[in-house]
Amino acid sequence: MRRLLPIYMVEARAAVQRQAQYRGAAFISVLGFLIEPIVYLIVWRTVAEQAGPINGYGVDQFTSYYIVWTLVRVFNLALAPGAWDWWVRTGRIANDLLHPVNPYHRQLASMAGAKVVWITLWIPVAVFLTILFRPDFSPNLLEGSVFLITAWAGYVIRFNVLWLLGLVSFWTTRAQALIEVVIAMELLLSGRLVPMAVMPSWVQTVSGWLPFKWTFQFPIEVLIGQLTTGEIWRGMAMQALWMGLSGLAIVAVWRNAIRKFTAVGT
């Protein structure tokens, strides 16, 4: 770990520099990430206004949920699914495989560093959304601190899941179809499309045992104060479990994946 810390620091710093250099493009990217939740917000506010609260979610709850969603989204952005395919297919990954540090660490650090810029750029968008929709929640310092921990943990879980999917690219350079299936599952089972409370109870049960919910809905609920202390502890335990499981899976798959590397395109 002592050896990895300077690498994480320097990679994160370089990512900040890269993003800062193209701040206009970064801002447009952040706006792009935020269109999705704003659409959900408008749709579900309209539904709640016309049909009344759904399983405890009224206009205020939906508003708070999706505004925090925008921040969680910036936190849990991980390596774009298509990037892996490109990385392996063009052979660019060969450069990273020549280094004595697993590219996982460099990418994890790099994406984390980029978030410093993205979160900075998110602030004016959040202010605008808050003025426009007036969400009704006021987190205290403890909730804010726990949120930061759960949001970063959510990032690591999501990064690991996408990294595992990306490793499929070592067997086939056309892993995009599989990635799209998993992204669709995430959309439905994470609270990304809609809070899980609105879904049927069996879907909620399934989502509780999968990693997706712990990357989206859980950090959101922590910040908007919808969870009891017990639920927060249980959620953090689930996050730790999924970080551990996905980490172990990456170690196991990586050993085999690297043997399949054909270094095409180099």
Next chain:
Amino acid sequence: MPSVVVDGLTKTFKVPVREEGFLNSLKSLVHRTYRNVEAVRDISFTLDPGEVVGFLGPNGAGKTTTLKMLSGLLYPTAGHASVIGFDPSERRPEFLTRVALIMGNRNSLMWDLPVADSLDVRKAIYSIGDADYRARRERFTEMLDVGDLLTKPVRNLSLGERMKVEILAALLPAPPVLFLDEPTLGLDLSMQKRIRRFVAAYAEDEGATILLTSHYMADVTALCERVIVIHRGSKLFDGDLSELSDRFGALKTITVSVTGSLPDLSGYATVTERTADKAVLSLPRGEVAGVASRLLANLDVLDLSIEDPPIEDVIERTFASGDEEPSVTATPE
């Protein structure tokens, strides 16, 4: 003890067979056939510490595949390699820290940031101490004359400038084993010379073992006494460059100038060029002494020189011999 030991190294790629036509495409949905492509076949050689060896072969011969196996990028299908005591396929961090593979025309630096930032990242990745980092960076910067490039973003550099800083970055950890794959590809002559000089100086200063592939024979003749030639994945030759000329450069040339007009010299050897007072003859090396003596005795010779054929011709003949007879026995060291 050799730095690099390669023993029966083989790499076979399994590739799908794609037959043309719509029906064959449909057929491949349910039944896919594959064929094996042997990129490297049973190659063996050793490199001693401090040796700089040319690794030659036509495109597709298996040079880069071999280098990738030796640097831990590709897992061999059969055989074994040992590089400074490590099995490259295990990819241990201690091994990856001490071996560098530099591929010409490839960019491994951070495209949008100044070169110096990429160097800082290398320092962290390779755990280079502050003092070593400063000393090497300063020394290599001076040797490669890239001082003014360090503050420029990589994307703003020319191909030659980028290659120089790529080499600088790759050598910051001072690897004792260096695999160079076409390091001067696409560079102009002066840039090629500068990179050759740097590689020679690095090999001498650090005592590094270097395996170099290049299609520019000037790289090979300037840096390597020994060459290994492979063709279609198999080794054709392993020995001194001069020995390669002896073996495959079967013809030599005699250039002769005379006073007055030149008589018909076709009785001596094949005349490849001719002017009024000068001719170039091509003949088997075994006949050189006799023909030269006869020319000196029979003509009023102003000047006479005997030369080996250009190394490019020798290499071409070596590859051609591989086409005719793929299993030419390699010369033992």
